[in-house]
Each structure stands twice: as C-alpha cells, then as structure tokens.
C-alpha cells in the first residue's frame with residue numbers, strides 16, 4: 453500500500469481501526485465482516501513482527517467512536533501527530549470523509565494513489581477523455597499493450613484479442629470437478645466469528661463453514677491451487693452453472709485482490725506463464741486476464757469518472773422494491789434459490805449467477821436499481837462500491853442507459869436452461885411461456901421488452917427481438933403480458949406481509 457511505502461518504520465505509527473459504521477452501512481454478509489476484520493488482525497501482527505508500531509482499535513473497544521473520522525481524530529490526539537498519510541479511498545463515501553480531515557483536524561493530510569491497480573486513475577481519465585463512446589474491449593487492448601500480457605510483439609497472442617466465443621460451454625456434473633480448498637478458521641478468525649455472531653445474531657449469511665483465506669500466505673495457496681487444478685478449464689466453462697456446485701472452475705480470488713492479499717498484475721503474469729509453459733489453453737488464460745486487466749480496471753475507472761451522480765441513475769425508471777426472497781432465499785424458482793442459497797452459505801456466487809440469474813430477474817421484474825445495488829454490496833465477500841456499483845447498476849441493470857453495456861442483459865429461461873442444470877429441478881417448466889407452471893423468466897422477458905419499448909426499440913442490438921415481438925399474434929402478446937402481470941402482482945402481494953424488512957445489522 454502506498455501509505456505504508458511512504459511511511460517511516462522508525463518514526464510513524466500505523467493506525468488500523470475496526471469501526472461500527474463500516475459494518476452497518478449496508479447489512480453486510482457476516483462472513484464478509486469476519487473476513488475483513490480477521491485479515492486486518494493478521495496483517496497487524498505481520499506488521500508488528502516486521503518492526504512497525506501498530507495502533508489497533510478493536511470493534512468492541514469501549515472507547516471506539518464507531519467511525520473512521522472519530523478514530524482518526526482520537527489517534528491524532530493520542531500520538532500528537534502532525535501529519536497523516538492515507539491511501540486513497542475505494543468508495544466515494546469514504547473519500548468524502550477523508551477530504552474533510554485536513555480542515556477538521558488542522559493537520560496535513562497526504563492522500564496517496566492506490567497502487568494495487570494496474571491502471572492509475574489519471575491514466576484512465578486520459579484514455580476516456582474525448583472518446584465518443586467508452587467500450588471495455590478497446591480499453592482492454594490498450595492494457596494488453598501497456599502490460600505486454602499475452603502479446604507477441606505488437607500482436608495479440610494467438611492472433612486474436614478475445615476468445616470469449618469459446619468460453620460458453622455448459623457443464624455436466626461429474627466426479628472430476630475439483631473440490632476447492634477452504635481454510636479452517638484459526639484462533640484469530642474464530643475470535644472474530646464469535647464477536648460477529650454475538651453482535652449480529654440476526655445478520656445476513658451463515659457464519660458456519662467460513663473457509664476464506666485471511667493471510668497473504670493462504671491467499672497465495674488458494675491461487676496456486678486454482679492455477680494447478682481449475683485454470684485449464686476456467687475458460688471453457690466460465691458461464692456454466694451447476695446445482696450444489698458453487699465454485700466450479702472459478703478463481704475465488706476477487707476478495708483477495710480487492711483487499712490486497714493478492715496483486716492483480718502478479719496473478720495475470722502467473723496465468724500467462726501457465727499458458728506459455730503449455731499447461732493451460734489460451735482461451736482460459738485470455739479469459740481470466742481479460743476479467744482482471746480489462747473488466748476489473750475498467751469498472752473502477754468508470755466508477756470514479758461518473759460518481760457521485762452514477763449511484764442515482766435509473767435509465768429504465770425501475771421502482772419495484774427488492775423482493776424479500778433476495779434475503780431469505782425462499783422462492784420456488786430453482787435458479788434463484790440456488791444462487792441466493794449459496795450466497796447465504798458462502799458469500800459467493802460467480803459472475804454468471806450474479807449477472808444472468810439474480811441480475812436478470814431484477815432487470816425483468818423492474819426492481820429499483822439502488823435497492824438491488826445495496827443488496828449486492830451487502831451480500832458478497834468481494835463487494836466494494838467501486839467494483840460492485842458499475843457491475844450492478846451499469847452492466848446488470850442498464851440503469852446507466854448503456855454506458856457500460858451496449859444492451860441490457862435480458863434473457864428468457866432458455867438461457868439459464870442452456871447454461872445450467874437448474875431447470876430440471878424446478879417446479880416451473882422452462883419450455884412453457886404462459887400459465888401457472890410456465891417459467892416466470894419467459895413472460896417477464898417479453899413484458900420487459902414491451903414495457904421499455906420506447907427506450908430500447910432503437911437499440912440496434914435489439915432489432916431482431918423487437919421484430920419478433922412485432923410479428924407475434926396479438927393474442928399471444930396479450931397472454932405473455934398478462935402472465936407477467938399476474939406473476940408480479942403475486943410477488944408484490946407476498947412481500948406485503950409482516951417481517952419483510954432486510955436483516956437487522958443494528959449492533
């Protein structure tokens with residue numbers, strides 16, 4: 453971290469604080485809080501062992517004021533410090549706090565760039581300036597050239613920039629799917645688990661089965677295991693989903709990257725080395741590297757370019773409250789129950805589950821994008837606003853009017869049926885379009901297109917679907933819209949009962 457790099461081990465004090473406000477601004481999954489606090493406690497010990505003076509304020513310290521600003525103020529007084537070094541924030545909300553510190557405390561505050569990313573923010577702004585339209589693919593190519601990753605001279609390795617078309621194969625459950633390594637809690641983690649269990653007994657998400665790495669060494673071990681056992685098939689089955697198999701061939705490293713237990717450029721170089729050594733195919737290495745130097749860096753750039761207004765965008769005017777089953781997992785749609793159930797158990801769902809199951813349902817049902825954003829920000833182990841907000845509001849909900857994606861990720865049940873085994877175990881029939889046993893995604897899909905025709909009909913990528921809608925017999929169109937309307941009415945009715953508010957995070 454740049455603040456540590458700039459600090460002097462013999463003179464400076466490292467302040468680390470666990471503050472209540474950060475555990476409650478959305479009802480975070482309890483595993484997410486445990487992961488963060490335990491990783492902080494382990495890191496503090498590593499710093500002390502390395503000769504640093506660490507001032508560590510615990511969540512249950514009676515003097516803890518519960519906010520970053522309160523704890524910084526107390527620490528400045530405690531140490532008689534006249535200068536504060538801090539790495540730039542990952543969320544707008546926290547940046548606003550930091551921006552106020554110099555005036556509030558009458559202290560010099562030096563904010564240093566976060567060097568845990570490959571593309572510095574000023575470089576992203578330069579790239580975005582004067583472009584008529586921003587597209588991840590062009591940014592990604594620039595990042596390939598800049599980093600030299602998967603480049604043969606000035607040409608992309610294998611003659612193509614993007615092998616996504618090869619990365620959409622479904623998957624059948626078999627005995628050879630790798631069991632992914634989980635890390636049993638040590639004494640430090642167990643202490644945090646007990647603290648969080650006592651503090652948030654009604655909080656969202658299971659605490660049992662916590663298996664995330666909380667040290668750099670274990671995060672490295674997790675990544676090594678991914679390289680050796682999963683990466684080779686990551687590409688082929690990147691979009692596949694299987695009931696009871698939450699992790700498949702995914703990296704499970706987003707949380708480690710986001711908090712700095714792993715380094716983004718380093719993991720990409722190691723993935724490239726696997727391909728150059730002939731141990732994994734190019735579509736796997738390219739698919740993985742694109743997610744990191746492409747999407748991950750791109751959404752961060754967009755976040756800082758567009759905030760603070762971005763958070764309030766709602767281009768499709770969606771207003772339905774978030775259905776209760778997003779918290780409870782209590783729904784008879786097998787795909788939604790599976791994605792939400794594993795989210796409750798592991799604070800994890802892979803990209804396609806987030807985008808094409810919980811995300812697509814919300815899009816089709818017209819759920820308020822801000823309510824959905826707060827859900828995604830709460831429930832995933834890797835969720836921080838700089839990465840979660842553009843993915844949710846932009847990519848998944850089209851609420852930014854097409855800045856992040858050129859068309860909405862709307863799909864009927866056929867997509868989920870093609871990419872998963874969920875439909876076989878569902879009470880709904882994915883082949884039925886209307887009526888009580890028809891897959892709800894089917895009628896909702898057409899209803900979404902019809903409802904938003906004024907806004908979306910002109911989108912060139914939707915020309916064919918609108919042509920199909922226009923050709924449909926009027927009776928069929930009416931039946932689809934009635935079926936969708938009946939489903940949405942039922943949803944609203946079910947949610948009108950008592951005990952339908954998000955889990956309590958009141959400490």
Ligand SMILES: Cc1cc2nc3c(=O)[nH]c(=O)nc-3n(C[C@H](O)[C@H](O)[C@H](O)COP(=O)(O)OP(=O)(O)OC[C@H]3O[C@@H](n4cnc5c(N)ncnc54)[C@H](O)[C@@H]3O)c2cc1C
Pocket residue numbers: 701702703704705706707709710740743744747748749751801802803804806807811828829832834835836839840841843844847848
């Ligand atoms: C609605 C929605 C919300 C999301 N919220 C978050 C979030 O809060 N935090 C987060 O880190 N990712 C988020 N993502 C992106 C992606 O789903 C996760 O990064 C990924 O599922 C993490 O699992 P993994 O490490 O096994 O990833 P893998 O599938 O193994 O991918 C490798 C890495 O690529 C990066 N990556 C992949 N896709 C994206 C993406 N679209 N944006 C940014 N990085 C990406 C991640 O760092 C990930 O670890 C979201 C996606 C959607 C559709």
Ligand code: SF4
Pocket residue numbers: 785786787788864865866868869874875876878879880881882891892893
């Ligand atoms: S039938 Fe529809 S609701 Fe059921 S699992 Fe398939 S896509 Fe989901």
